[in-house]
């Protein structure tokens with residue numbers, strides 16, 4: 001689907017990151033206003049607070065509901081900051097619009113469900129409001145794009161996405177693993193679609209908020225969304241990942257904001273030169289890989305004639321172990337070498353399968 005997006009915030013100069021901060025949840029009027037005053041006038045474009053909280057299990061704090069929207073309105077009046085909250089159904093949209101919330105967002109648990117996304121989209125028909133769409137909990141690129149398309153088809157063109165990481169069962173330092181590649185894919189397919197990094201939900205802890213936000217900026221993300229609370233340890237939700245307004249401002253100071261590009265001729269010429277060298281190496285890599293597959297095909301022919309299986313685990317092990325060691329000496333990570341070699345091995349198997357199972361191969 002061909003989509004043309006408009007800038008999320010009209011007044012925001014191009015190439016300046018969109019800064020979103022505020023508590024995970026609105027808890028009390030005092031907490032909402034105290035946090036807002038700690039952030040006002042400090043370059044925060046949008047003040048966030050969850051009013052309706054989808055929780056994993058019942059009984060946890062599920063948000064203050066409509067009452068909290070009045071507190072957000074006071075934030076607007078008293079600080080001049082725009083405000084944003086999460087909506088998940090028709091009633092949320094209706095209440096948020098009634099209380100002049102400036103920007104809406106769809107949460108990860110909503111994006112996973114096309115029925116819910118469609119309900120929100122239908123409620124938004126004919127309304128001109130920016131909408132941010134968080135990635136679905138599971139790393140399903142198409143589901144994420146599907147949610148964007150549903151909102152777009154409702155006539156909303158000020159759309160952005162929020163990358164909040166993906167649920168993962170194994171051991172990891174993150175609460176939600178980033179899988180940056182999905183965000184990079186989105187950038188490639190929709191260059192005009194702003195991507196905002198929710199470092200709080202990716203990290204789930206305070207000590208790595210800065211490197212994750214910086215990584216997002218290095219990947220040319222268009223903004224950062226961070227949870228801020230006046231008393232994080234006693235927050236009613238997501239206590240481990242929230243930081244105080246002053247800690248937040250310190251973090252923001254440390255971030256290095258990058259430009260997507262420049263018109264500096266010297267820089268562009270040097271870049272061009274180095275990129276030319278990369279292109280040549282890429283070409284060489286492909287030639288080598290092509291030649292390697294030709295050899296695999298010859299091995300496939302022998303195996304076929306002698307009725308030998310394609311997969312040879314001990315040989316494959318040897319190759320992988322050797323490559324990891326050699327790779328390390330060349331500064332290549334084990335993770336990269338493993339992923340790369342596994343892909344090469346799979347392609348080699350595919351080539352052999354084709355040769356060995358081709359019609360007439362038995363003859």
Ligand SMILES: C=C(O[C@@H]1C=C(C(=O)O)C=C[C@H]1O)C(=O)O
Nearest residue numbers: 296299310311312315316345348
């Ligand atoms: C090419 C072979 O077949 C398979 C593919 C391999 C490769 O591409 O290097 C290695 C071992 C096998 O699993 C082989 O047996 O050598």
